[in-house]
Amino acid sequence: MEQIVLGDEAVALGALHAGVSASYGYPGTPSTEIMEYLLDAYTQGGPIARWCTNEKTALEAALGVSFAGRRSLVTMKHVGLNVAADPFINSGLLGIKGGLVIAVADDPGMHSSQNEQDSRFYADFALVPCMEPRNQQEAYEMTREAFAVSEEFQVPVLLRLTTRLSHARAGVSVEAAQGQNPLSKAADKTRWMLLPGFARRNYAGLIEKQGAILAWSTAHPKNILEQEGRDGSFGIITAGLGGNYYEENREDLIRLYRGNAPARLHIGTYPLPLGLIRKLCKDAAQVLVIEEGQPFIEAKLRGLLPASCGISGKLDGRVNRTGELDPDRVRISLGLPPRPTVLSGGLTLPPLPNRPPQLCRGCPHGDSYETIKHALAGLENTAVTADIGCYSLGAMPPYEVPESIVCMGASVGMAKGAADAGIAHVVGLIGDSTFLHSGITGLIDAVAANTPMTLVILDNAIVAMTGCQETMVPSARLRELIRGLGLGEEHLIELEAKKSLIQENAARLRAEITYPGLSVVIFKRECLEATRRRKKKG
Numbered sequence: 001m002e003q004i005v006l007g008d009e010a011v012a013l014g015a016l017h018a019g020v021s022a023s024y025g026y027p028g029t030p031s032t033e034i035m036e037y038l039l040d041a042y043t044q045g046g047p048i049a050r051w052c053t054n055e056k057t058a059l060e061a062a063l064g065v066s067f068a069g070r071r072s073l074v075t076m077k078h079v080g081l082n083v084a085a086d087p088f089i090n091s092g093l094l095g096i097k098g099g100l101v102i103a104v105a106d107d108p109g110m111h112s113s114q115n116e117q118d119s120r121f122y123a124d125f126a127l128v129p130c131m132e133p134r135n136q137q138e139a140y141e142m143t144r145e146a147f148a149v150s151e152e153f154q155v156p157v158l159l160r161l162t163t164r165l166s167h168a169r170a171g172v173s174v175e176a177a178q179g180q181n182p183l184s185k186a187a188d189k190t191r192w193m194l195l196p197g198f199a200r201r202n203y204a205g206l207i208e209k210q211g212a213i214l215a216w217s218t219a220h221p222k223n224i225l226e227q228e229g230r231d232g233s234f235g236i237i238t239a240g241l242g243g244n245y246y247e248e249n250r251e252d253l254i255r256l257y258r259g260n261a262p263a264r265l266h267i268g269t270y271p272l273p274l275g276l277i278r279k280l281c282k283d284a285a286q287v288l289v290i291e292e293g294q295p296f297i298e299a300k301l302r303g304l305l306p307a308s309c310g311i312s313g314k315l316d317g318r319v320n321r322t323g324e325l326d327p328d329r330v331r332i333s334l335g336l337p338p339r340p341t342v343l344s345g346g347l348t349l350p351p352l353p354n355r356p357p358q359l360c361r362g363c364p365h366g367d368s369y370e371t372i373k374h375a376l377a378g379l380e381n382t383a384v385t386a387d388i389g390c391y392s393l394g395a396m397p398p399y400e401v402p403e404s405i406v407c408m409g410a411s412v413g414m415a416k417g418a419a420d421a422g423i424a425h426v427v428g429l430i431g432d433s434t435f436l437h438s439g440i441t442g443l444i445d446a447v448a449a450n451t452p453m454t455l456v457i458l459d460n461a462i463v464a465m466t467g468c469q470e471t472m473v474p475s476a477r478l479r480e481l482i483r484g485l486g487l488g489e490e491h492l493i494e495l496e497a498k499k500s501l502i503q504e505n506a507a508r509l510r511a512e513i514t515y516p517g518l519s520v521v522i523f524k525r526e527c528l529e530a531t532r533r534r535k536k537k538g
């Protein structure tokens with residue numbers, strides 16, 4: 001049976017059909033739609049699916065499912081893996097029982113992210129297998145297979161996705177779903193306790209498995225070597241979506257080489273199939289690597305191939321080092337001329353107008369930013385550290401308030417450090433969901449030290465930027481939570497983010513900013529999109 005689905009949905013379907021018992025995640029573009037699909041299935045009686053406070057708690061919950069012998073999926077965007085890195089790296093040393101698959105969607109080109117990090121490095125670092133589908137069908141099939149691979153080698157498997165695959169639709173042929181694993185708790189406790197004595201033994205076991213994992217990867221049918229009738233003096237290595245972009249230019253390439261096209265290896269699984277790479281490059285004087293993301297394969301080749309073989313790719317600039325690949329960029333790197341872009345009648349397309357992202361008209365954050373600007377006006381020695389969310393757009397005109405945006409939760413710790421360093425009037429700015437994700441621990445530090453800073457929480461009662469998911473703690477309980485950290489009532493202020501209250505709110509905020517201790521000011525008003533969706537639902 002064929003279904004038309006997003007790449008993300010193909011992963012969700014693959015997990016459901018592999019008998020997943022529970023899925024956990026934290027929303028983040030381009031991975032969000034995996035969990036949205038699973039949540040829909042859950043509301044219709046499917047297996048457990050839940051958003052979590054952050055990626056670390058999501059992965060830890062999944063480890064509990066695996067410990068109980070059942071299959072679990074974790075979803076996140078690439079920077080989320082930094083947050084989950086601690087349990088992720090350690091999970092390779094455990095005796096994974098029920099299959100554990102971690103679907104991580106990378107965002108080359110930074111469409112909605114703060115960096116271009118490549119999750120393949122994480123799998124390599126953790127010594128666990130990684131699978132990289134190049135189309136929706138493979139996303140479905142590889143997800144299904146990843147659970148079995150995880151159980152076979154007793155390690156988690158990282159499924160690496162990228163934006164264009166996650167967010168494009170295609171037909172996917174699906175197979176009959178299998179049932180869930182029976183509940184069967186891990187029998188050997190020492191496999192799950194990383195006390196030094198056990199951890200040393202477990203780590204040795206993980207190293208020992210590497211040969212079998214490499215053999216699995218080398219023999220995997222998604223790694224395809226095309227040498228027959230090809231010119232072996234020029235080898236092309238493609239991986240993931242890079243394989244599709246190569247295919248789009250293949251006919252022209254064959255013409256360019258007068259039928260004697262370069263030999264090629266497509267890679268879909270990791271660890272790198274070293275034997276296949278050596279075979280491809282046996283007689284090669286030149287190798288070109290086309291991979292989406294960072295030069296993961298290319299950098300490894302430099303230690304693998306003889307110096308006589310020239311290696312090209314992102315590191316020598318033949319393939320674009322930053323941003324996404326696309327068929328036209330790959331075409332140029334293959335030595336093909338640019339495609340003509342003339343329309344019928346000789347017309348050429350005018351350049352697309354630039355549409356920078358903006359806050360929605362009437363967004364509560366706009367009023368909060370106006371308030372903060374008024375509150376800071378005329379003060380000297382100030383700093384505003386901000387965070388990740390819709391309110392990051394306050395860095396753009398007309399507000400231009402934030403001076404730093406680093407990673408989820410960093411605004412709080414940075415505000416504390418800036419105050420410790422001697423900046424007199426420091427404001428940390430964070431959304432309600434980001435605060436719960438990883439800002440709260442920074443606030444615990446600030447409470448303990450009574451740091452002279454003001455934390456402004458922009459509470460729009462929803463995880464707005466990723467499509468209005470519910471926050472883990474409803475707005476009504478946010479104050480109670482912060483009180484529980486030890487902050488007194490006097491400097492815990494709630495204000496309504498509203499245009500008509502800007503002057504009044506600015507005076508109250510300024511009083512807190514100039515107070516020589518810690519204060520938290522919560523600006524409250526629901527996101528407009530959340531209101532619209534709530535009304536639509538009735």
Ligand code: SF4
Nearest residue numbers: 360363390464527528
């Ligand atoms: S989605 Fe909501 S929070 Fe985001 S910009 Fe629009 S109104 Fe503001």
